[in-house]
Amino acid sequence: MNRADGAASMAEHGAVCPSLVETLPDIPRPVLPYERLRRIGIDTGDEYVIYLHEDSPLCRAEGFGAHSRVQIAIGERQLLARLNMVRGAMLTAEEAGLSEPAWLRLNPQPGESAMFAHPASIESLALVRGKIHGLALDSGAFAAIMRDVVARRYSGLELAAFVTACANGHLSLQEISALTGAMVDTGLHLHWPYEVVADKHCIGGLAGNRTTPIVVAIAASLGLAMPKTSSRAITSPAGTADTMEMLAPVDLSLEQMRRVVERAGGCVAWGGSIGLSPADDVMIHVERALDIDSEGQLVASVLSKKIAAGSTHVLIDIPVGPSAKVRSQAEADSLAACLQRVAADFGMRVQCLVTDGSQPIGRGVGPALEARDVLSVLRRDADAPADLRERALLLVTSLLQLIGVTRNRDSARAMATQALDSGAAWVQFQKICEAQGGMRTPGKAAQQYPVLASVAGRVAAIDNRQLSRVAKLAGAPMAPLAGLELHVHLGDCTEAGQPMFTVHAQTRGELAYAMEYVQRHPCIVTLAAGA
Structure with a gap:
């Protein structure tokens, strides 16, 4: 009999499993004072990252290795971070570096100390494994998973496993509703004094x-x-x-x-x-990276x-x-x-x-x-x-x-x-x-370059995806003045040399980057020649 079968058998007969450990030992956790914490200044997006020297005593004491998940706490403020190991003079062995998002979240102050430990095991991963094997999840299961997602307990790989397991029609209507409710419960729920919102x-x-x-x-x-x-x-x-x-x-x-x-x-x-459905904000980055936007996940995200x-x-x-x-x-x-x-x-x-x-x-x-x-x-x-x-x-x-x-x-x-x-x-x-704080006037990009029609004709097709790609390569949205201005629409007749769209960029380098893509994709706007 395996362990799972044995536990099920005992439960059926009303037996109780005795605790193997009556009391937990008082395990000292390594701490570093504020003076040994370093603000590295590296923007790691929505991921928290800690940097330790390869000779760090923290690694020896706790068994941390590259890409380990590390629990960091300063008083009530805590987070889970991925560990990157460094060599050379970037850090001493007695220091810990924090990425910009991790530093801002923990907000260390003089006189405070940070405690480091392995995170507790993630119980909800068993539910994810069940979903991978085709089991249906109920509202309680989705609630447990979403709580761990919002707490950033899942690694990128584990989150990708959950997203993939729920894609391609693998969520029933009941599961979509349960996932939606669990996502709502992870954040604020606004209430308005209006009958209709x-x-x-x-x-x-x-x-x-x-x-x-x-x-x-x-x-x-x-x-x-x-x-x-x-x-x-x-x-x-x-x-x-x-x-x-x-x-x-x-x-x-x-x-x-x-x-x-x-x-x-x-x-x-x-x-x-505002913090509405923060679980969605976490998962959507993985969905986009995997190019997965299945119906069930889209419905749960929107609703x-x-x-x-x-x-x-x-x-x-x-x-x-x-x-x-x-x-x-x-x-x-x-x-x-x-x-x-x-x-x-x-x-x-x-x-x-x-x-x-x-x-x-x-x-x-x-x-x-x-x-x-x-x-x-x-x-x-x-x-x-x-x-x-x-x-x-x-x-x-x-x-x-x-x-x-x-x-x-x-x-x-x-x-x-x-x-x-x-x-x-x-x-x-x-x-x-x-x-909302005062009306603004949008500015204009310093660099602009028109893309001209090579022949006379009628606009037969415009590729939304490629057009958006050009705008992103030009710097949008991080460079807010960048993008493109479209001069033609379907059915319009053009002359050779007429501008079809103009690329806008805030730097010459970004303009060149976008125009190189345009050169390699001549059918962003398709013309029916001679029409």
Whole structure:
């Protein structure tokens, strides 16, 4: 009989396993005073890293080796870090170096000491192994896993194992709902004094398409409460929060966010500064690195944020196109059905709107350039991108119907159009920006280079993914003025030598980097010659 069978047999007969250790010995843990902690200044992203010399007595005392997981505590402040071993004069044997995220999290002060130890075993990994072997997980299992994920107890490899085990249709509808609830429970859950709290989300995959600030402004001008929390870019040239940051501060605390909504009816804030569904923020980095974005994980990611934000009515834009995230109508229908069924488990009303994802929306791709498009539409400029205006009006029309302001589509469209054309939405947007800390004017990149059509013809295709890649290579979103400006759309006729898009960069090196990619990918914009 193996150990597991023996334990099961004893449990069936009411037997109790006696403890083999009545009391734990008082094990001294190595400590280092503040004076021996070094701020290395290395940005390790969202990973905590500790650096020890190869001759460090900590390694000998605790058996630490390269890539070990190390528990570090200063009073009540603690974290799990990955160990990197160093040689030479970077550190002495008696010192410990901390990466920038680890130093900021622990915030060591003079007079304090840091304690080092091996972390406790991660019990929830047994549940992950069960999922790898095809077992279904319940809400309790997902809760245990998510608690360990948020506490950063999982290594990158272990987190990748969990993400992979849940991908490719390996989550049932019940499991998706359980995972969603567990993700919500890892962070704050906002509550608002409004009967209706409106929200919208785009599944993504389109370059540009920065409708959110416009939708929030129109909705708030019509008296709706729309406290919008948005994400920063992970693999795209700009997230909504990155674009909005060109126009107003977005790093709002919960109390600041409440005050903004009370004053202006809506906001566009960065969700990461508030702590909504932090498990999603951890997992999404692994999902993107693995290029895994399966239906179940996408649904849990989107809905956990909306539920945690206190939204009651959510409109979800699902662009469908050959180079969008969702490629077919059948895929869109399946995703929409899953979103609506899981949302119903949490008492939230969701409507999915399948839209054209065949080409970018607007002209700008990158934080500052997209912000300029947003301002152009709200200010009703004569040359404002018509497709961005139309997409925003379409979304507000559907949102008004979903909430029940009016069931008549023509009436909802008229209300949205009037709010935009009268200037009410522009006035409301300025109120939102001022309430968030003051309105800003986006700048322009110093380096610009037009990409010209080699022949005359008609624009037959635009590759969203490659266009976004160009903008990222130019520096977006880290260089917020970088990106590209699109000059043509599907069906447009061009002449040889006419600019198709202009690459924007803040340095000559980044411009050259992006243009080298453009040179190797001549079909980012495809022309039907002679059309």
